[in-house]
Amino acid sequence: MERFVVGKEEKRRRWLNVGWGLLFSGAMVIAITVGHEQDPERYSSFLWWSVVWIFGAANLGNLLFLLRYLRTVDDHCIELAPGKLRFLSAGNWSELEFEQVSALRLFRSRGKLRHIQLLLKNRRGIRLEGYQDLDRLAQCLQDALPGKLMS
Structure with missing residues (x-):
């Protein structure tokens, strides 16, 4: 009988994906912030708060799913x-x-x-x-x- 476990590379890859999502979200928030500073009518504060809330919720969801995955994968085979x-x-x-x-x-x-x-x-x-x-x-x-x- 052969046994296979989830590798460390997979865990690392998933952490990197969450990091890239956070980086992309931060870049989008910064872009909207710069746009709001330059043209407040076009880039309203409603747009800024919407982007912050949506990306914040998405990143929090990603992190929670990752932590749940990491908790269950350690004893999985x-x-x-x-x-x-x-x-x-x-x-x-x-x-x-x-x-x-x-x-x-x-x-x-x-x-x-x-x-x-x-x-x-x-x-x-x-x-x-x-x-x-x-x-x-x-x-x-x-x-x-x-x-x-x-x-």
């Missing part, structure tokens, strides 16, 4: 067992029988595997991303699901 994929998180586990999977898709960008999608017979999908050694996980899934790889 997936295990490849014979005939099934087991998801373990916070002491709870669920299993996916391989016979429920209708297709396996690998998504690559610039030659690097970015995520794996398992398409189920009930037309739902499971996206696997951010795990350490994602290439090994993909190979194990291809071996466990012969003939189900879609290009």
Whole structure:
């Protein structure tokens, strides 16, 4: 049985995304502030407060989602067992029988595997991303699901 955990690179990437969002929001607020100083009629204080509130709420939401993700991902892993994929998180586990999977898709960008999608017979999908050694996980899934790889 093989076990895969979420990698440190994924956690770092998510922190960087929140940082870029905060930086972009700050740049927009500064641009509106400069515009308001130069032309108060065109860039009203209502526009400034709207931008501040919207970007503030969006960044706060992003941060809360990130903190929730980081809290749950530390004890999360997936295990490849014979005939099934087991998801373990916070002491709870669920299993996916391989016979429920209708297709396996690998998504690559610039030659690097970015995520794996398992398409189920009930037309739902499971996206696997951010795990350490994602290439090994993909190979194990291809071996466990012969003939189900879609290009």
